[in-house]
Amino acid sequence: MxxxxxxxxxxxxxxxxxxxxxxxxxxxxxxxxxxxxxxxxxxxxxxxxxxxxxxxxxxxxxxxxxxxxxxxxxxxxxxxxxxxxxxxxxxxxxxxxxxxxxxxxxxxxxxxxxxxxxxxxxxxxxxxxxxxxxxxxxxxxxxxxxxxxxxxxxxxxxxxxxxxxxxxxxxxxxxxxxxxxxxxxxxxxxxxxxxxxxxxxxxxxxxxxxxxxxxxxxxxxxxxxxxxxxxxxxxxxxxxxxxxxxxxxKPNLWIQDLCENPTTSSLSPDLQRMHLFPNPTRGHLRISLGNLTLNHRIQIRNLQGQMLSYRQLDEGISISDFPPGLYLLTLETGDQSKTFKIIKTD
Ligand SMILES: [Zn+2]
Incomplete structure (x- = not known):
């Protein structure tokens, strides 16, 4: 860090x-x-x-x-x-x-x-x-x-x-x-x-x-x-x-994205309200979508920037087949994007 x-x-x-x-x-x-x-x-x-x-x-x-x-x-x-x-x-x-x-x-x-x-x-x-x-x-x-x-x-x-x-x-x-x-x-x-x-x-x-x-x-x-x-x-x-x-x-206190500070965020309210949990995860992630529709796509990359997955946004996502480690999940909507750090554990 x-x-x-x-x-x-x-x-x-x-x-x-x-x-x-x-x-x-x-x-x-x-x-x-x-x-x-x-x-x-x-x-x-x-x-x-x-x-x-x-x-x-x-x-x-x-x-x-x-x-x-x-x-x-x-x-x-x-x-x-x-x-x-x-x-x-x-x-x-x-x-x-x-x-x-x-x-x-x-x-x-x-x-x-x-x-x-x-x-x-x-x-x-x-x-x-x-x-x-x-x-x-x-x-x-x-x-x-x-x-x-x-x-x-x-x-x-x-x-x-x-x-x-x-x-x-x-x-x-x-x-x-x-x-x-x-x-x-x-x-x-x-x-x-x-x-x-x-x-x-x-x-x-x-x-x-x-x-x-x-x-x-x-x-x-x-x-x-x-x-x-x-x-x-x-x-x-x-x-x-x-x-x-x-x-x-408190390594898990600040990494998990349980909310976003509304006074400094430049993201649209919809993207601000989008969250992933649980994080760290053993494989299954839930996404709280708020008002977001499902016709967006998400990409998951490793820290080397390699694309591992590119798929339709969904309320549940599995990364069970990924080895343990840190991944980046990005959602793009129009001209804005939001990236989450995901910790995959054993
Ligand atoms: Zn005091």
Missing amino acids: DNDSLVTIPIVIHVIFGDEDQNVDDERLLGQIRRLNEDFRRLNPDTALTPALFKDVAADTKVEFCLAEIDPWSESTKGITRTQTFVNEIGLTQRYWQSALGGQDAWDQNRYLNIWVCEIVEDGSIAGFAEAAKMEPAGAEGIVIDYRYFGILTSGMSSFGGGRTLTHETGHWLGLSHIWGVETGCAIDDGIEDTPLQLDRYRGCPTYPQQSCGSEDMFMNFMDLTDDACMNLFTEGQKERMRRVLFTF
Whole structure:
């Protein structure tokens, strides 16, 4: 995997609500995913606020996110589950990630990023937390965000109403520490080379510049604790760390094509909605066609570019007779085409 290819992570959001107030609507969920994508792709509207000193290290992580369109049972989905619960402050308990205890079981964490949106503490004093991505995920792996901090809010928790609690927690999920390190002090770093040493966290919206440990502080980094309106970058070093976690621990998370980010895709909606599953496969592939008709053709090639199959599009395709390995399946419709990587296993 070259270090700068675009990778897309499928998300499932589990909304766990007591009263309707906590049942965050689809529109706010979508707005939140849009903000997450902007921040990770450095397409956020406030990049101009990054100080000149840090502009060179500000990164487009080339990681983006989309709501899953195929669920673990190979059915189509919006990538959102909704569960009513009678457990108060469920985010503080070990129940939120367990259906049998009033929460919602995670979807396979090696295939999806799970985000639970629920009440963490009644007084709203905890905005969110993350359980870091691992090769062997714990049941709770993923991100929990209090419903009052999820999405772009126009009133209420204004300091953290910009949707950046999720940006910050996604950084933690992908292995990032806080910008000042795991503890306060100048001897403790965050392990990232291009983020300056910093004594402690910042809160609110400090005026620039601020100094500690002999250098200017990057308090506008997404991994500090400043207000949403006052943070605006990840660095190249943080990008590298996050991508390494992703490629090392989650090889099946980004390769499987369970959805496409609608904000950056140039494909027609029909092609965007076309998906292959299961992937990896032992031989039989299903294709979700959406509105596509069957009078298109597909080609399957190996990585050397050799054409192995050229046939009519169908809802089911067998590649059982291919040796295990990586293949490319391309569908062409008019002037657009979409190519899938398929992993054939034994
Ligand atoms: Zn944090």
